[in-house]
Amino acid sequence: MENNNEVVLLDLWASMFGMRVRIALAEKGIKYEYIEQDIWNKSDLLLQMNPVQKKVPVLIHKGKPICESLIAVQYIDEVWNDRSPLLPSDPYAKSQARFWADYVDKKIYDLAKKVWARKGEEQEAGKKEFIEALQLLEAELGDKPFFGGDKFGFVDISLVTFYSWFYAVETIGNFSIESECPKFISWAKRCLQKESVSSTLPNSERVYEFLLDAKKRLGIE
Amino acid sequence: MANEVTLLDFWPSPFGMRVRIALAEKGIKYEYKDEDLRNKSPLLLKMNPVHKKIPVLIHNGKPICESLIAVQYIDEVWSDRSPLLPSDPYQRSQARFWADFVDKKIYDAGRKVWTTKGEEQEAGKKEFLDALKLLEEQLGDKPYFGGDNIGYVDVSLVPFYSWFKAYETFGNINIEKECPKFIAWAKRCLQKESVSKSLPDQDKVYGFIVEMRKKIGLE
Numbered sequence: 001m002e003n004n005n006e007v008v009l010l011d012l013w014a015s016m017f018g019m020r021v022r023i024a025l026a027e028k029g030i031k032y033e034y035i036e037q038d039i040w041n042k043s044d045l046l047l048q049m050n051p052v053q054k055k056v057p058v059l060i061h062k063g064k065p066i067c068e069s070l071i072a073v074q075y076i077d078e079v080w081n082d083r084s085p086l087l088p089s090d091p092y093a094k095s096q097a098r099f100w101a102d103y104v105d106k107k108i109y110d111l112a113k114k115v116w117a118r119k120g121e122e123q124e125a126g127k128k129e130f131i132e133a134l135q136l137l138e139a140e141l142g143d144k145p146f147f148g149g150d151k152f153g154f155v156d157i158s159l160v161t162f163y164s165w166f167y168a169v170e171t172i173g174n175f176s177i178e179s180e181c182p183k184f185i186s187w188a189k190r191c192l193q194k195e196s197v198s199s200t201l202p203n204s205e206r207v208y209e210f211l212l213d214a215k216k217r218l219g220i221e
Numbered sequence: 222m223a224n225e226v227t228l229l230d231f232w233p234s235p236f237g238m239r240v241r242i243a244l245a246e247k248g249i250k251y252e253y254k255d256e257d258l259r260n261k262s263p264l265l266l267k268m269n270p271v272h273k274k275i276p277v278l279i280h281n282g283k284p285i286c287e288s289l290i291a292v293q294y295i296d297e298v299w300s301d302r303s304p305l306l307p308s309d310p311y312q313r314s315q316a317r318f319w320a321d322f323v324d325k326k327i328y329d330a331g332r333k334v335w336t337t338k339g340e341e342q343e344a345g346k347k348e349f350l351d352a353l354k355l356l357e358e359q360l361g362d363k364p365y366f367g368g369d370n371i372g373y374v375d376v377s378l379v380p381f382y383s384w385f386k387a388y389e390t391f392g393n394i395n396i397e398k399e400c401p402k403f404i405a406w407a408k409r410c411l412q413k414e415s416v417s418k419s420l421p422d423q424d425k426v427y428g429f430i431v432e433m434r435k436k437i438g439l440e
Binding site (some may be wrong): 052064066068071072074075078079091092094095098099103136172218220 | 322
């Protein structure tokens, strides 16, 4: 029997990385204790559980930490392997899912940051590269309902969480993602029909306020 | 069904070496193709259109890109021998965490050591050595990160040892003095044929870096 304190998540409500873990836990129907972190004033627990990177999210299972969101999602899939598989069972399909989740990790955050943290020519370049990355993902999605095929899976989880930041990025960057990437937006909305996603992704305007505050604290105009 | 394995690679690449070691550990025969990175082959561009990088593992015509993803694939397909990842999910998550740490830290910090000067280089040297020391702590008293035999983290990390003469010379650092346990571990790995056959000689890599530095305009 699982107690609430057997699974703990150290997280920040606005973190698209933390959202990945929340979605995976929801997909598997796992009860857990959520502990909100103040990333501007890190708790002793966070520093103890993730001494190397000192970041959220940290999944804690029976007292033992698992850091890095995609590693935590794979751990969840492997431990609770009796329901709602997130990764394919075929090794080749699994390798491709890992490749695309890794692509998301390597590109999407940094390109979005170019849009919200820079100005002028650098920002314009950031907008172009960001849209190109989304379009590459649209091409990979093709006609499938989800990246995982008929079922929502690992790549969908790694990516859909960024959708909650789109309003903020569009507002600061003064552009429309939907006009350039309509397929991406319809895929994201399809994902949002799933309760695990809709109950996890925060309100977009709230994220925008968070980002404006973060910019001030980081000294970015 | 034929089991055709090809590796598109570049001999000094520590990322390529990881895949070579994994294939050797599993005793898999494969065709090795060395790429000219200034003149990438149509095959490479077709097999890795997204990143256009090596290594690319090709199994029965289908590409697997990104070295750690390829190593995990090899471990899962040839699961009947020489396991590289632990079977316990928690230990597996920790192996993935440390391999990811190697990916995030070692190459970039090492790169600063051989491509920069002054303050930037000093910062790079510190990052690099701090990362090695953290890894030494993680190794502890075990012969390998994988325990009694080499595993996923060993495979992800030991290739960088072939670059140490280059780091030491251009960074003016003595890695053995700073991280003796790390060096002892690397030498222990090199006693294994799968590693010694996959890593080029440090002098050869050093010569390659000298040429690279000329090309990018450093002395």
